[in-house]
Amino acid sequence: MGAKGADGCAIVGTAYSRIGRQPAAGMAALAVEACREAVADAGLRMDDIDGFAAFHRPSESMPGQIEGIDFAGAQLAVRLFGLRDVAWFCSVDRGLFVAAVVEAMGAIRTGTCKYVVVLRALNNPTSNPWARFVDETTPISAAHSAPYGLPALGAPLPYSQYISRYGAERHAMASVVAELRRNAAANPNALFYQHSFREDDYLSAPMIMDPLCVHDIDSPVSGAAALVLTSAERARDLQWPPAYVAAHASLGFDFSGRGVLTWDSMMESARHLAATVWKGSGIGPNAVDTVQLYDSYSYLLYMWLEAFGFCDAGEAHRFVGDGRTSVNGALPMNTSGGSLGMGRLHGAAQVIEGVLQLQNRCDLRQVKGASVALVTVGVPTLGAGGLLLTSEPVGG
Amino acid sequence: MGMRGTQVSRNQLAVIGTGYSPIARRSQLGLGALAVNAVQRAAEDANLKIEDIDGICTYTRPAEAMPGFTDGVDFVGVDFLVRTLGLAGIRWYASLDRAVTVAAFVHALHAVYAGECDYALVYRAMHNPTGALTANRFTVDFADHGRQFQAPYGLGAQLMGAALTYSEYMGRYGASREDMGAFIVNNRHNAAMNPDAVFYQKPITLDDYMNSRILSWPMALLDCDMPVDGVSALIVTTAERAKNHVKNPVYVAGHVTLGFDYLHAQGFGSWETNMTSVGLIGRALWSRSGLKPSDVDMASLYDGFSYLMYMWLEGLGFCGEGEAHEFIRDGRIAIDGELPLNTSGGSLGAGRLHGGPQLIEAVRQIQGRCGPRQVKDVKVTLANAGAPTGGCSAVLFTNEPVA
Numbered sequence: 001m002g003a004k005g006a007d008g009c010a011i012v013g014t015a016y017s018r019i020g021r022q023p024a025a026g027m028a029a030l031a032v033e034a035c036r037e038a039v040a041d042a043g044l045r046m047d048d049i050d051g052f053a054a055f056h057r058p059s060e061s062m063p064g065q066i067e068g069i070d071f072a073g074a075q076l077a078v079r080l081f082g083l084r085d086v087a088w089f090c091s092v093d094r095g096l097f098v099a100a101v102v103e104a105m106g107a108i109r110t111g112t113c114k115y116v117v118v119l120r121a122l123n124n125p126t127s128n129p130w131a132r133f134v135d136e137t138t139p140i141s142a143a144h145s146a147p148y149g150l151p152a153l154g155a156p157l158p159y160s161q162y163i164s165r166y167g168a169e170r171h172a173m174a175s176v177v178a179e180l181r182r183n184a185a186a187n188p189n190a191l192f193y194q195h196s197f198r199e200d201d202y203l204s205a206p207m208i209m210d211p212l213c214v215h216d217i218d219s220p221v222s223g224a225a226a227l228v229l230t231s232a233e234r235a236r237d238l239q240w241p242p243a244y245v246a247a248h249a250s251l252g253f254d255f256s257g258r259g260v261l262t263w264d265s266m267m268e269s270a271r272h273l274a275a276t277v278w279k280g281s282g283i284g285p286n287a288v289d290t291v292q293l294y295d296s297y298s299y300l301l302y303m304w305l306e307a308f309g310f311c312d313a314g315e316a317h318r319f320v321g322d323g324r325t326s327v328n329g330a331l332p333m334n335t336s337g338g339s340l341g342m343g344r345l346h347g348a349a350q351v352i353e354g355v356l357q358l359q360n361r362c363d364l365r366q367v368k369g370a371s372v373a374l375v376t377v378g379v380p381t382l383g384a385g386g387l388l389l390t391s392e393p394v395g396g
Numbered sequence: 397m398g399m400r401g402t403q404v405s406r407n408q409l410a411v412i413g414t415g416y417s418p419i420a421r422r423s424q425l426g427l428g429a430l431a432v433n434a435v436q437r438a439a440e441d442a443n444l445k446i447e448d449i450d451g452i453c454t455y456t457r458p459a460e461a462m463p464g465f466t467d468g469v470d471f472v473g474v475d476f477l478v479r480t481l482g483l484a485g486i487r488w489y490a491s492l493d494r495a496v497t498v499a500a501f502v503h504a505l506h507a508v509y510a511g512e513c514d515y516a517l518v519y520r521a522m523h524n525p526t527g528a529l530t531a532n533r534f535t536v537d538f539a540d541h542g543r544q545f546q547a548p549y550g551l552g553a554q555l556m557g558a559a560l561t562y563s564e565y566m567g568r569y570g571a572s573r574e575d576m577g578a579f580i581v582n583n584r585h586n587a588a589m590n591p592d593a594v595f596y597q598k599p600i601t602l603d604d605y606m607n608s609r610i611l612s613w614p615m616a617l618l619d620c621d622m623p624v625d626g627v628s629a630l631i632v633t634t635a636e637r638a639k640n641h642v643k644n645p646v647y648v649a650g651h652v653t654l655g656f657d658y659l660h661a662q663g664f665g666s667w668e669t670n671m672t673s674v675g676l677i678g679r680a681l682w683s684r685s686g687l688k689p690s691d692v693d694m695a696s697l698y699d700g701f702s703y704l705m706y707m708w709l710e711g712l713g714f715c716g717e718g719e720a721h722e723f724i725r726d727g728r729i730a731i732d733g734e735l736p737l738n739t740s741g742g743s744l745g746a747g748r749l750h751g752g753p754q755l756i757e758a759v760r761q762i763q764g765r766c767g768p769r770q771v772k773d774v775k776v777t778l779a780n781a782g783a784p785t786g787g788c789s790a791v792l793f794t795n796e797p798v799a
Contacts, residue, residue, distance in 0.1 A: 008510070057493070064543070075494065075787065078656045087680060088653050090503065091787070093456060093493035094474065103490055106506030111404040139464025251486065253478045276487060383475075383491070 009105045010235035010242035011227050011389070013042025014352040016189045019223030019343055021124060027222070031072035031121040032080055034224035042228040043239030044115060049228070050087045051113030052077050053104040055096050055120055055346065059220060072121040072224065088112045095250045096120075097225075097347035098377040098385025102250040104229045114230060120348040121224035145260050155217075156209040158263040159299040163211060165263070166314035170211065173298055174202040176320050177215050177340060180295070183327065184337025186364040191221055191343035216298040221343030225352055232393050243355040243373075245387055246394035247281030249273055252384030261381060263303075269380035270307035277308075277374075277386040281394055285309045289370040290357050291331060292350040294377045294384070295338040304376050305333075308386075327365050335365040347377030351387060358391045403650060403684040405509045407797035410638035410645035412631050413442025414756040416592045419626030419747050427523045427625060428468035428476055434627035435481060435517060442631040443641045444515060446481055449631070451488040451513025453500040455520055455750060459623055472521035472627070488512035495787030496520070497628070497751030498698075498780060499653045502789050504632045514637065519629040520752040555620070557665075559612040562703035564667045566614060571721035573614055576702055577605045579724045579737075580618055580744065583699065586731065587741020589769040592756075594624050594747035619702040621743035628752025630759070635797065646759045648791060649776070649798045650685025652677050655788035665785045673784040674711025681712070685792045689713040692792075693774045694761045695735060696754040698781040699742040707784055736771045751781025755791065762795045 015037030018024035025033070039046055056073030058065055067076050074089040088107045092099045097120045104116040138146035145154055162168055181197035184190035197215075205213040235242035251273045256265035278284060285308060293304040302316035310331060311319035319325075325333035336342055336353035343349075354373035356362050371391040378384030415437025417430035425433075439446045458471045468476040474489045490503045497520040504516035539547035551557060565571060584600045587593035600618070608616035638645030654677050659669040682688055689712060697708040706720035714735060715723040723729075729737035740746045740757035747753070758779035760766055775795045782788030 073494075075656050079658055079660055082658065084658070084676065086654065086656070089494075089656075089787070090490075090499070090653065091492060091494035092490060094491035095489075099490065102488075102512075103503060103506070106503065106510050106512065109510040110506045112506070139466055140469055141464065141466040249487070250489065253475050253486070255479055257479050381475075 008109045008232055009229055010232045010244045011351070011355045012230055012235045012238045012240065012242050013038045013040070013044065013228035014355050015041050015226055016352070017224040019189065019191055019221050021191070021219065021221060023123065023222035026069065027072045027121055027123045028068035028076060028080060030222065030224040031077060031119060034121065034226040035077050035081070035117050035119055038117060038226035038228050041239065044228065046081050046083070049083060049115050049117050050085055051089065051104060051107050051116035052086065053090045053092070053100040053107070053116055053118045055092050055100045057093055058123060059344070060125070070123055070125070072119070074119065077117065077119055095252065095383035095385055096378045097351060098248070098375070098387060099250040099383065101229065101351065101387065102248055102385060105245065105248065108229060108231050114234065116229045117226055118229060119224065119226045120346055122221065122345060124220040124222045141259050150260065154260040155297055156212045158261050158266055159297070160211050161263040162299060162302060166317065168302070168317035170203065171199070172317040172321065173216070174199040176301060176325070177202050177298055179326055180334050180338045180341045183335050183365050184341025187336050187342070190337045190341050191219055192337060192341050212297065215340065218296045218339035218344040221345070223343060223345060225345050225348030227352060227355065240359045240361070241391060243358045243389040243391065244393045246283060246390040247277045247388040248386065249276035249280065250385040251276060252378055252380050252382060254381035266303055266380040267307055269384070270303050273376070273380065273384055273386050274308040277388055281388050283372065283388060283394065287372050288331070288374045289372050290335060290354070290367045291333050291374045292336065292354045293334060293338070294347055294350055295334060295340050296344065296379065298340060300379065301333070303380065308374065308376070327367060332367045335362060335367060347385070350375045350377055354387065354389045358389055402686045405505060406649055406685065407647055408635050409505050409508055409632060409648045410635045411648070411759045411793070412633055412638045412641045412645050413438040413440070413444060414759050415439075415441055415629045416756065417627040419592060419594050419624050419749075421524060421594060421622065421624055422526070423625035426469060427472055427521050427627070428480065430625065430627045431472040431477060431519065431521045432480060434519060434629040435477065438517070438629035438631050444631060447483065447485065449481070449483055449515050449517045450485045451504060451507050451516035452477060452483065452486065453490045453492070453504045453507070453516060453518050455492045455496045455500045457493050458523060459748070460525070470523055470525070477519070488516070495653055495655060495782045495789050497749070498755060498782065498789035498791060499787065501630065501632070501755055501791060502651045502653045505648060505651055508632050508634055514633060516632045517629060518632060519627060520749050521627040522624060522749055524623040524625050555615060556612045558701045558703070559615040561665065561667055561670060562701070563614050565703060565706055568667065569718035569721065571706070573606065574602070575721035575724070576619070577602045579705055579729065580605045580702060582729055583738050583742045583745045586739050586769050587745025589767065590740050590746060592753070593741040593745050594622050595741060595745045615701065618744070621700045621748040624747035624749065626747055626749055628749050628756055630755055644763045646762045647794045647797055649687055649794045650681055650792040651789070652680045652684065653787070653789040654680065655782055655784055655786060657785035670707055670784040671711050673788070674707050677784070677788060677790055678712040681790050681792065686798060687776060687792055691776045692735065692778050694739060694758065694771045694777045695737050696740065696742070696758045696777065696779040697738065698751060698754055699738060699744050700748065700750070702744060704783070705737075708780060711784070731769055731771055739766060739769045739771060751779070751789070754779040754781050758791070758793050762793055
């Protein structure tokens with residue numbers, strides 16, 4: 001016990017609810033839809049499920065929000081399915097979807113649960129409450145940034161730092177985003193399914209906060225995604241080939257304590273995560289067949305590629321050129337369309353696409369012979385996770 | 397789960413250190429400093445270097461969440477502590493927003509057992525902001541969603557919901573406020589002997605309780621725990637490693653995190669909804685640990701609201717349905733009684749730390765470190781915290797691995 005390695009768990013079922021800018025149904029209904037279909041996808045019955053884990057925080061927490069309407073988590077799911085034999089649940093408030101997956105692994109590996117559903121449901125409120133100045137005074141955390149026009153964390157800063165330091169051009173990002181949107185156009189689960197998008201669309205889009213334009217930021221959606229996690233042993237007997245979790249980490253701290261995002265503090269945190277993931281598996285970047293990287297902001301892709309050692313520092317903006325990260329390239333990236341193409345599901349889409357690739361279920365966007373997938377989720381200094389998924393158990 | 401037999405992690409995990417910061421209604425120190433202090437004390441208690449902590453877990457939610465709350469000031473999140481303590485070797489964390497501190501402790505047990513980390517720090521930091529809490533007030537002039545069916549009848553928030561559930565018990569089983577007084581007075585008697593309690597050296601009489609201001613009948617001021625500035629911390633590791641650190645590690649025989657509102661009642665739910673949930677928690681706890689209520693030498697049961705005690709006592713099987721208000725009489729729950737209860741003073745006496753004091757007292761009683769409030773020959777203790785329908789955890793501790 002202790003230091004068992006990460007070979008103990010596998011993902012055996014996944015599903016999305018209907019996903020749209022406007023909700024296709026109430027939050028609770030979408031959550032139920034995703035859970036029910038993920039369980040069916042695993043070839044299990046809802047009665048088999050004895051654990052629920054979720055990251056349920058709404059995009060923007062506001063007083064008076066109600067579970068089932070504004071958000072949906074583990075307890076709601078247990079209640080709606082009426083499961084009396086549940087053995088455990090958890091609700092994490094940091095680290096997005098992978099943090100919930102990692103806690104679910106703990107429940108499986110201690111024998112507390114056999115089959116855990118991990119859920120992420122997000123409602124897109126009709127008003128647009130995000131990242132605005134609404135008060136006359138700023139909280140302490142923003143005292144040094146808000147007076148200079150930086151609401152929230154200052155998402156564009158690290159990217160402009162990167163651009164000036166390494167000479168990255170917006171054309172490079174335009175081709176990345178266009179690639180992701182092509183992937184999304186081929187993905188029936190994506191928000192931007194069958195939407196055409198060209199590099200010009202990116203280059204001519206309005207700036208939100210220079211250098212971030214509207215297409216550098218994921219679209220808020222109403223939708224839910226769920227997966228079923230079990231032990232590697234039980235996973236073998238189910239409907240689809242399991243996606244084994246060969247390594248995992250949920251970390252992501254702001255060691256600098258600046259509050260405002262900087263490229264260096266984010267890279268430090270991303271490297272810490274990467275080192276933990278690689279160390280946990282004995283697998284290196286060369287063995288990875290596809291990467292599903294968190295891209296709530298487009299430039300996070302550069303960060304992950306460099307931090308995980310797919311290319312050197314400052315080179316990601318060149319690395320992504322020449323089709324290297326396209327579905328047929330050397331390192332297919334975000335074949336689902338990523339968050340930018342699928343909509344804001346806080347990492348669920350990255351994990352699920354990694355699983356579907358290993359199960360060879362991605363149709364037009366399938367990476368041939370994919371057997372190792374790296375998944376990252378989150379913003380490095382705000383809570384982030386990594387999963388290395390494999391089609392065969394690693395390390396016994 | 398209930399029928400599945402004992403848990404594989406049974407006897408494999410242990411607590412090696414516990415620590416409190418100074419606890420006060422209003423501290424002169426910032427919450428971040430209090431958190432560092434509590435961790436230092438827990439690590440010292442565990443004979444562990446702070447840099448060897450490689451896992452960290454908490455329940456973060458402030459008493460009242462407000463936009464702009466800042467880590468290290470209004471709450472203490474994992475980010476602040478990892479950075480401030482310089483935990484370069486951190487390998488695992490979890491930050492929870494349900495089922496309070498005992499759930500965080502359960503996550504740490506899982507993580508250590510699974511090898512996510514070797515030494516997990518579990519802590520809870522609570523800040524008591526200046527001014528009154530607004531959580532129990534109506535601050536809007538429009539009741540939407542579920543509130544439309546409650547607010548017009550005066551059911552604003554937690555306190556009123558709690559009062560409803562409690563009064564249901566009183567009506568059904570003939571319990572009186574005097575009955576509860578026995579519990580409250582006992583709690584404060586214990587807290588008076590606990591230097592870490594906010595009500596240290598401040599015992600009360602039954603009259604004090606009966607004269608306590610009613611906030612929402614039958615809930616009086618003294619039925620509610622005291623908001624404080626303070627931090628509690630514990631260190632968890634494997635039973636094997638524990639021996640290298642301390643003479644008397646405290647073993648974990650079983651643990652549970654559950655707590656659902658199956659009937660979807662609003663607010664705190666009916667008495668029955670709550671008891672359904674507590675029954676499932678009890679079933680899992682006893683079967684996973686292989687222990688039974690009569691094995692328990694001391695119980696640290698959550699009393700954020702006083703009446704929760706009746707639920708735990710009945711639902712976990714310490715007494716029969718409707719009997720808890722009689723069970724607590726006649727010194728049965730005193731330190732030298734049949735079931736010493738909340739020897740720390742509980743949340744009502746020690747302060748609102750959402751399960752931290754419950755855990756720490758259950759550990760320290762086994763270690764025989766409780767001074768004038770020490771229970772004799774303690775081998776098995778129980779700690780729990782949370783609300784039955786809103787997420788709740790329970791842990792059984794033992795002085796040695798259970799046969």
